[in-house]
Each structure stands twice: as C-alpha cells, then as structure tokens.
Amino acid sequence: MRMGSYAALAFVAVVLDATLAPEMEILGARPDLLVLVVVYGSLVLGSRPATVAGFLMGLLADAEMAEYMGLHAFALAVVGFLSAGIWDHLVRSNIFVQCAVLLSATLVHDAIYYLVYYRNHLDMYVRFLARYGLLGGLYTAALGALVFGLARARRWGAVAGGHNA
Amino acid sequence: MPSQLTRLLRGNRDLSTFLACAAASFVLLALPPGAKEGVGRALSGVALGPFKRVAAAAIETAGVRRENLALRRIAAELMNERNALIEHRQENERLRELLRVLITFPEEERFELLPARVTAMPGGRVIERIEIDKGTEQGVRTGMAVVTPEGLVGKVVTVYPTRSLVEPLSNASAAASVVTERSRVRGVLRPRYRVASALTTWAVDYVPARSDIVPGDRVATSGLGGVLPAGLSVGTVTSVEDGPLTMAVDVDLFVDFSKLEHVFVITGTRSGPRARTEEEERLLREIGELTVEEGH
Numbered sequence: 102m103r104m105g106s107y108a109a110l111a112f113v114a115v116v117l118d119a120t121l122a123p124e125m126e127i128l129g130a131r132p133d134l135l136v137l138v139v140v141y142g143s144l145v146l147g148s149r150p151a152t153v154a155g156f157l158m159g160l161l162a163d164a165e166m167a168e169y170m171g172l173h174a175f176a177l178a179v180v181g182f183l184s185a186g187i188w189d190h191l192v193r194s195n196i197f198v199q200c201a202v203l204l205s206a207t208l209v210h211d212a213i214y215y216l217v218y219y220r221n222h223l224d225m226y227v228r229f230l231a232r233y234g235l236l237g238g239l240y241t242a243a244l245g246a247l248v249f250g251l252a253r254a255r256r257w258g259a260v261a262g263g264h265n266a
Numbered sequence: 267m268p269s270q271l272t273r274l275l276r277g278n279r280d281l282s283t284f285l286a287c288a289a290a291s292f293v294l295l296a297l298p299p300g301a302k303e304g305v306g307r308a309l310s311g312v313a314l315g316p317f318k319r320v321a322a323a324a325i326e327t328a329g330v331r332r333e334n335l336a337l338r339r340i341a342a343e344l345m346n347e348r349n350a351l352i353e354h355r356q357e358n359e360r361l362r363e364l365l366r367v368l369i370t371f372p373e374e375e376r377f378e379l380l381p382a383r384v385t386a387m388p389g390g391r392v393i394e395r396i397e398i399d400k401g402t403e404q405g406v407r408t409g410m411a412v413v414t415p416e417g418l419v420g421k422v423v424t425v426y427p428t429r430s431l432v433e434p435l436s437n438a439s440a441a442a443s444v445v446t447e448r449s450r451v452r453g454v455l456r457p458r459y460r461v462a463s464a465l466t467t468w469a470v471d472y473v474p475a476r477s478d479i480v481p482g483d484r485v486a487t488s489g490l491g492g493v494l495p496a497g498l499s500v501g502t503v504t505s506v507e508d509g510p511l512t513m514a515v516d517v518d519l520f521v522d523f524s525k526l527e528h529v530f531v532i533t534g535t536r537s538g539p540r541a542r543t544e545e546e547e548r549l550l551r552e553i554g555e556l557t558v559e560e561g562h
Contacts (some may be wrong), residue, residue, distance in 0.1 A: 163309075
C-alpha cells in the first residue's frame with residue numbers, strides 16, 4: 102500500500118468513525134475505526150507513518166471535542182508507535198496475532214484517553230473500561246479479522262508476513 | 267548528556283517521530299480553552315465538516331433505501347394495488363409526525379422550538395456528543411436545551427454557523443437538576459455505567475432519605491441552575507432504595523439516544539400561549555385529513 106492510499110484511508114476512517122460507527126453499535130459498544138487503521142498502518146508501513154497518521158487522525162477526531170484537543174492525537178500516536186514496535190517480536194503474518202495486537206491497541210488507546218476524560222471520576226473510569234473498553238476492543242478485533250483477512254486474500258505482502266507492500 | 271540524547275534521537279528516527287507527536291499533543295492539551303476552540307473550529311469546519319455531511323447524507327440515503335425495499339415487499343404481499351400508497355405513507359410518516367409535533371407540541375405555550383436533524387454522534391464507546399444541522403445562522407446558542415417529543419436530550423455546548431454539538435445526558439459529565447412531578451422532590455440526574463448491564467442507566471443523586479418517591483413517578487427538569495428550563499420531561503423512576511442519609515433512585519429516560527434522528531432546540535420561551543399561523547392551521551388540517559384517509 103502506498104503512502105497516498107493510506108492517507109486517504111485514514112481520512113475516510115476519521116469521517117466514518119463519526120458518521121458510520123454509531124450505526125454499527127452492538128450492546129452499546131462501537132468498533133474503533135481509528136485504532137484499526139493505525140494498527141493496520143503500523144503493520145503495512147511501519148512505525149513513523151503509523152505514528153504520524155495516528156497523531157493527525159486523532160487531531161481531526163479531537164476537533165469535535167475541543168476541550169480535549171490533543172488527547173486523541175496523543176493516544177493514537179502511542180498506539181501507532183507501540184504496535185509498530187511489537188510487530189518485530191511477533192509472528193506478524195498470523196491473523197490471530199494481528200487481532201490480539203488490535204485488541205491490545207484498542208485497550209491501550211481507551212486506557213489513555215479515558216483516564217484523562219474521567220480523571221475526576223476514577224470509579225467510572227474502571228467501570229467504563231470493563232464495560233465498554235473490553236467489548237469495544239473485541240468488536241474492533243473482530244472487524245480487524247475481516248480487514249486483515251481481506252488484505253491477505255488480496256495478497257497485500259506486509260499483511261501476509263512480508264514488509265512494506 | 268545532551269549530546270548522548272541527540273545521538274540517540276538521531277539514531278532512532280521512529281522514537282524521534284513519536285516524541286515529536288507526543289510533544290505536539292501536550293502543547294495542544296495545554297492551550298487555553300479559547301485557542302483550543304479556534305483550532306477545533308478550523309479543523310472541524312474546513313477539513314472535516316463537508317465530508318462528514320456528505321457521509322451522513324449517504325448513510326441516511328442507504329437507510330432509506332433499505333427501508334423502502336422492505337416496505338415494497340410487504341405491500342406486494344398484502345395488496346398490490348395499494349403498494350404506492352403504503353410506500354408513500356411510510357416515506358412521509360416521519361415528516362408529518364415532526365410537523366405535527368412542531369405545531370402541537372405540549373409545551374407550545376412556553377417554548378419556541380427549532381427542528382434539527384442529527385448528522386453525527388462523535389465520541390467513543392458511549393454517545394458523548396450529538397451533532398445537529400442547525401447553528402448560529404438559525405439562532406442556536408450555547409446552553410440551549412435540546413428535546414424530542416419524548417423528553418430531554420441534552421444541551422448545546424458548541425455552536426458553528428450551520429451546525430452545533432449537543433452534550434446528551436449520556437455524557438459522563440452531564441448533570442441535570444430534576445424534580446418528581448407528583449411529590450416535587452428535587453435531585454441531580456447523572457448517568458451510571460454498570461459493568462453487568464448492557465446499557466447506561468441514570469440515577470438521581472442527593473435525594474434526602476425518606477422522601478416521597480415511588481417507582482413509576484415521572485421526573486422532569488426543575489429549572490434550578492438556570493440552564494435548562496423547568497418542566498421538560500426526563501424519565502420515569504424505576505427503583506427506589508432508602509438509605510441512612512439519602513435515597514438511591516434509578517430512572518429510565520424517555521429518550522433513546524442511539525435512535526435519535528430529529529430533535530428540537532428550544533430557542534426561547536414565551537410568556538403566554540401562541541396563536542397558530544394560517545400556514546400552521548392549514549398544515550394541521552392536511553395532516554388530519556391524511557390520517558383520516560389512511561384510517562379508511
């Protein structure tokens with residue numbers, strides 16, 4: 102995947118995350134399309150593109166919640182950096198590993214974002230992560246299985262185990 | 267030490283990139299609220315707004331198409347010759363209901379209502395904001411209450427020229443001063459996230475022990491605080507548990523936030539009843555005639 106295509110994909114993800122994601126709600130949980138795209142970028146393009154994409158996508162997402170401007174950007178940059186780093190230590194072509202990384206990345210994102218969001222309600226923070234964070238992470242991982250499966254079927258090299266496609 | 271750090275950063279460009287992004291994030295977080303608002307408006311309005319409106323319209327169109335197809339199948343099974351009429355009725359039902367509510371809203375003696383369409387629900391796992399397609403150009407201001415025919419949705423927190431962001435009662439920081447309609451007991455409504463439950467629930471805090479509240483009591487806004495007007499329907503008490511100092515009161519809201527499509531912004535209040543305009547009388551008659559026709 103080329104950098105331009107990935108940038109377009111990231112932008113579309115930001116738009117869909119605000120418009121389509123609510124329609125995909127199951128048991129109150131939504132998939133996190135932004136984390137999905139950042140983790141996908143870290144697998145296909147590497148650390149720097151994923152970190153920068155995470156930061157910029159987060160910045161656009163933060164635009165709707167101005168009081169937390171920079172928080173999504175930071176959380177997604179962390180997700181991009183960490184997930185890119187962890188691929189080097191795992192069997193990156195295994196779809197179960199890919200989904201496990203996606204689940205962990207969603208939880209890391211939520212743990213960072215909602216720690217600041219609920220800083221004055223830490224009891225709610227714990228309940229929220231247990232209730233919505235875990236369910237949302239599983240939902241995102243399930244959606245990721247479809248995306249990574251599709252990428253594998255289309256023989257996109259990096260998803261199947263190679264490096265930059 | 268600084269030279270070692272410089273060498274480390276030069277040697278690890280991934281780490282440098284991450285640290286630069288993190289630093290930029292912290293700078294943004296540390297900006298004063300006015301500057302954050304400015305950056306947010308610029309990004310949202312210029313870079314994101316038009317695309318989101320197009321996507322929302324496309325999603326809505328897809329939903330309408332699905333609904334249309336299902337209705338056609340049902341109509342063909344029941345009565346072929348009435349297919350067009352049934353389809354037409356379903357397509358117009360929601361708009362006519364909106365029109366009826368706008369003209370005959372129960373609070374018409376007190377509130378000026380501005381109808382608005384929900385275009386997005388940004389946020390995380392719960393609905394933290396609701397975006398509507400009306401803004402300052404239509405008279406929307408920060409702090410205005412947003413309602414549906416069922417009850418209170420929330421209040422406007424950010425306003426753009428042609429759209430606004432609403433903080434719904436499902437937001438963790440949302441709180442509303444409420445009162446029971448029967449016994450006039452006051453309290454503060456807040457959301458509760460329960461691990462075992464599939465849905466967010468709401469509770470009324472600060473209710474003194476042994477207050478006169480029973481399950482089934484209707485709850486409305488009290489008007490205290492001056493942000494939300496008094497008398498807006500909120501929900502029904504589902505359970506009550508007395509304690510040594512306060513009571514635990516759970517409330518089921520009238521509004522289902524996940525199914526919102528159209529809302530009303532309360533843009534002002536009147537001191538007395540409002541006479542309907544000729545146009546509104548004509549539309550009301552038209553709605554009545556259509557309803558009678560469908561009844562036949």
